[in-house]
Amino acid sequence: MKIENVLKQPSMPIAGPSYPPGPYRFVDREYFIITYISDPEAIREAVPEPLDPDGSNTVLYEFIRMPDSSGFGDYTESGIVIPCTFRGEKVNFVAQMYLDCEPPIAGGREIWGFPKKHANPKLIVASDTLTGTLQYAGQQVALGTMGYKHQDLMRQADSAHAAQEMMATKLSKTHVNLKLIPNPDGSLAIAQLVAFNMVDIHAKGAWSGPARLHLVPHVNAPVADLPVNRIVGGSHFIADLTLPYGRVIYDYLDESDRMSLIQSQRSQPAAAL
Numbered sequence: 094m095k096i097e098n099v100l101k102q103p104s105m106p107i108a109g110p111s112y113p114p115g116p117y118r119f120v121d122r123e124y125f126i127i128t129y130i131s132d133p134e135a136i137r138e139a140v141p142e143p144l145d146p147d148g149s150n151t152v153l154y155e156f157i158r159m160p161d162s163s164g165f166g167d168y169t170e171s172g173i174v175i176p177c178t179f180r181g182e183k184v185n186f187v188a189q190m191y192l193d194c195e196p197p198i199a200g201g202r203e204i205w206g207f208p209k210k211h212a213n214p215k216l217i218v219a220s221d222t223l224t225g226t227l228q229y230a231g232q233q234v235a236l237g238t239m240g241y242k243h244q245d246l247m248r249q250a251d252s253a254h255a256a257q258e259m260m261a262t263k264l265s266k267t268h269v270n271l272k273l274i275p276n277p278d279g280s281l282a283i284a285q286l287v288a289f290n291m292v293d294i295h296a297k298g299a300w301s302g303p304a305r306l307h308l309v310p311h312v313n314a315p316v317a318d319l320p321v322n323r324i325v326g327g328s329h330f331i332a333d334l335t336l337p338y339g340r341v342i343y344d345y346l347d348e349s350d351r352m353s354l355i356q357s358q359r360s361q362p363a364a365a366l
Contacts (some may be wrong), residue, residue, distance in 0.1 A: 206272020
């Protein structure tokens, strides 16, 4: 294979690439999100500088069903997202993610730096209960439940247009990943904060209701390291949307970015450090 053809390949291996070029369209993507209050010290430990926890002490535990995703197929994922701020902007930091399909694991890690690991999440409707589970290495580490479609959030909006705007704002919020990729000698070749925003969003339904979450300690799926102190509530929504390529917002290996962080820390009052 000639060099120009090598450079056209979307991913490894060249004999059957793991995923095609993006962007990536998701149809009927289904979210079940439980918002809860956790321990502020545990949250701070899980969030890398220069991100800052937003001070609410909230964590979002997610189960996401993706039955139709271009290039990636049919899969389910589960994980933890932490509301943060970055240079004054409200963002969501993706802290942990577990899923059951190789192409989105490879693509997610290599392109955007998603913290994806292979596991067995499920999202189903069991009788009157929306139910999410996560098994890692044969052990259940998460169980989330929510009353099925108790409050219709889109009907509560003033109009269909207002409902779409509400969901588009929610789903297009900036998300941030910590992307770490080593050199062949083990040193870091890439150490970045990568941001992305979902686009072309069409919401099909949104509901809220009472929810519960049970997390089990596990060394290789440490979701319970962010303990559940109090449940705020559950949300359930379905939408079509597109995941575009991301952008680097902070480079840990860039001297100017490191110096900028140091200077900003020195300018803060001692009580804020």
